[in-house]
Amino acid sequence: MRRHCHHGAMSYDPLNSLTRKEGRASADRSTLDALLDEVSVGVLSTVLDGMPWSVPMLFARDGDNVILHGSTGAGALRQVTEGAPAAFTVYSLDGYVVAYNAFESSANYRSAVLRGTLVHLSGDSAVTGLERLTDRLFPGRTGEVVPSTRKELAATVCLALPIREGSWLYRGRVGGSEPPEYDDATVPAAPVWTGIVPLRLTAGEPQRDEWNHDDVPIPESVRAIQRHYSR
Amino acid sequence: MRRHCHHGAMSYDPLNSLTRKEGRASADRSTLDALLDEVSVGVLSTVLDGMPWSVPMLFARDGDNVILHGSTGAGALRQVTEGAPAAFTVYSLDGYVVAYNAFESSANYRSAVLRGTLVHLSGDSAVTGLERLTDRLFPGRTGEVVPSTRKELAATVCLALPIREGSWLYRGRVGGSEPPEYDDATVPAAPVWTGIVPLRLTAGEPQRDEWNHDDVPIPESVRAIQRHYSR
Numbered sequence: 360m361r362r363h364c365h366h367g368a369m370s371y372d373p374l375n376s377l378t379r380k381e382g383r384a385s386a387d388r389s390t391l392d393a394l395l396d397e398v399s400v401g402v403l404s405t406v407l408d409g410m411p412w413s414v415p416m417l418f419a420r421d422g423d424n425v426i427l428h429g430s431t432g433a434g435a436l437r438q439v440t441e442g443a444p445a446a447f448t449v450y451s452l453d454g455y456v457v458a459y460n461a462f463e464s465s466a467n468y469r470s471a472v473l474r475g476t477l478v479h480l481s482g483d484s485a486v487t488g489l490e491r492l493t494d495r496l497f498p499g500r501t502g503e504v505v506p507s508t509r510k511e512l513a514a515t516v517c518l519a520l521p522i523r524e525g526s527w528l529y530r531g532r533v534g535g536s537e538p539p540e541y542d543d544a545t546v547p548a549a550p551v552w553t554g555i556v557p558l559r560l561t562a563g564e565p566q567r568d569e570w571n572h573d574d575v576p577i578p579e580s581v582r583a584i585q586r587h588y589s590r
Numbered sequence: 591m592r593r594h595c596h597h598g599a600m601s602y603d604p605l606n607s608l609t610r611k612e613g614r615a616s617a618d619r620s621t622l623d624a625l626l627d628e629v630s631v632g633v634l635s636t637v638l639d640g641m642p643w644s645v646p647m648l649f650a651r652d653g654d655n656v657i658l659h660g661s662t663g664a665g666a667l668r669q670v671t672e673g674a675p676a677a678f679t680v681y682s683l684d685g686y687v688v689a690y691n692a693f694e695s696s697a698n699y700r701s702a703v704l705r706g707t708l709v710h711l712s713g714d715s716a717v718t719g720l721e722r723l724t725d726r727l728f729p730g731r732t733g734e735v736v737p738s739t740r741k742e743l744a745a746t747v748c749l750a751l752p753i754r755e756g757s758w759l760y761r762g763r764v765g766g767s768e769p770p771e772y773d774d775a776t777v778p779a780a781p782v783w784t785g786i787v788p789l790r791l792t793a794g795e796p797q798r799d800e801w802n803h804d805d806v807p808i809p810e811s812v813r814a815i816q817r818h819y820s821r
Contacts, residue, residue: 400699402633402679404642411635411642415681415701448633450646452791455815460735461724462742468631470646493692504691504782511693550806551735556815557794560683567785575781584686584787 391522394449394469395420397587399496401449403427405477418447419495424519425473426492431516447473447520454557467555478519485517492517498583562588622753625680625700626651628818630727632680634658636708649678650726655750656704657723662747678704678751685788698786709750716748723748729814793819 395418404413419426425447450470458464480488489512493501562585565577626649635644650657656678681701689695711719720743724732793816796808 400681400683400697402635402644402681404633404635404644404677404679406637406640406642409637409640410675410705411637411677413633413635413644413677413679413703415679415699417697444641446635446642446644448635448644448646450631450633452631454794455728457728457731457796457809457812460738460742461720461728461732462738462746464724464728464731466631466648468646472644474641489692493695497686497688497692497695500688500695501692507691507693511691515693550803552798552802552806552809552812554796554798554802554812556796556812558791558819559794560789561792563685563788563790565688565785565787567783571783571785572781575783578688578783581688581783581785581787588789 391471392420394451394471395425395522396495398449398451401425401447404446404448405443417492417496418449419492420522421488421491421495421519423522424478424488425522426488426495427477427518427520428489428492429516429518431514443477445473445475445477445520447475449473451560452558454555456555457553459551459553467557473520473522475520475523478521480517480519485515486512488517488519489515497580498587500578500580503578503580560588622702623651625682625702626656626753627726629680629682632656632678635677635679636674648723648727649680650723651753652719652722652726652750654753655709655719656753657719657726658708658749658751659720659723660747660749662745674708676704676706676708676751678706680704682791683789685786687786688784690782690784698788704751704753706751706754709752711748711750716746717743719748719750720746728811729818731809731811734809734811791819 399417399419400415401418402413402415404411406412416427416429427447448470449472450468452466452468454467456463456465456467489507490501565581565585567575567577630648630650631646632649633644633646635642637643647658647660658678679701680703681699683697683699685698687694687696687698720738721732796812796816798808
């Protein structure tokens with residue numbers, strides 16, 4: 360077999376590979392929820408004038424919904440608030456898989472693409488949704504700060520994306536604890552290190568704003584964020 | 591002013607807020623390139639049958655292109671290879687902004703949404719593109735492993751998304767070094783800690799596959815990955 364130039368093909372398979380690659384897909388809801396509860400940014404995608412439209416957004420799961428929010432002044436977000444078909448993509452890059460060749464090298468990852476229709480929350484539903492969003496991202500923060508004003512509420516769009524059947528979840532490889540199956544064309548000329556480089560999002564020390572009073576302690580919400588990223 | 595329930599509105603503004611919020615947008619190409627060179631996963635979005643279609647993918651910048659790849663067996667990816675309009679979203683969550691109220695609480699982030707038309711690379715262009723992809727993600731790895739086979743190349747789709755004018759870049763707030771402007775409705779009842787909780791993707795110790803020979807040292811590619819995530 361003729362040898363080509365070196366190249367790489369990390370098996371970061373798109374969603375449709377669900378039926379091709381067994382073992383990477385999981386429809387287990389608790390696994391999905393664990394990912395949604397761990398990660399706090401996803402990419403909201405919809406279609407505007409026939410073109411793909413995407414934006415990264417903070418989010419939080421609240422039961423069977425993903426809660427999103429934005430400014431009422433954001434034009435495109437306003438367009439997608441009512442009944443727009445949406446895909447919401449969440450991923451966690453958990454490490455690099457360094458294999459014996461480029462083709463098998465890959466990433467360890469978990470990801471989910473939720474599909475559904477955005478629901479615009481209003482009134483008490485919006486207030487509750489936004490409160491949940493705050494308290495998932497900044498645990499307990501609503502108990503530490505003043506309530507929001509009517510003006511702030513009016514400036515905020517709150518959206519929910521229901522988590523339904525058909526939401527798809529993918530999981531990356533756990534790693535290369537098994538030796539690869541060599542064939543004639545892929546026998547290394549010399550022994551080559553293979554393994555995993557794990558990656559993790561970690562929190563640094565909280566940095567207090569300069570104008571804080573010296574005697575104000577770090578609040579429980581910030582401690583909770585630190586714990587979240589120390590797991 | 592009547593007080594509503596606590597709620598939160600992290601100012602994670604969608605793209606259209608470019609014209610609204612000065613200071614968060616940057617069209618500077620070097621800043622964009624720095625983000626694209628730091629982050630290795632983005633979300634590819636397109637439109638299939640009028641519906642939004644998205645998938646997270648490994649990527650690497652190669653000059654004025656973003657290089658993507660996937661399996662030829664992946665149906666939807668094949669559909670988007672030829673001339674499909676695409677949005678490619680890259681973000682880095684750099685920290686939480688813990689403000690004096692929920693409304694001003696936010697995230698520090700950098701993000702870019704590249705818009706363009708996917709180009710299907712073939713022949714030598716695909717080989718070169720895949721090689722660049724490998725050597726951006728696993729620096730120098732193509733020099734450490736055997737070349738790819740024709741079979742492997744045939745199983746791989748290589749795509750390029752040109753980085754053009756109109757690619758948009760956003761930057762999050764640097765933090766709250768200035769005290770907020772209180773108004774009557776938002777004066778805290780008690781002093782409240784505010785500040786930043788920085789976040790960073792960090793690499794752990796490389797984990798060697800069990801079947802490795804004991805005397806094979808950690809290669810330079812893996813050292814380079816460690817350095818990349820130690821910055």
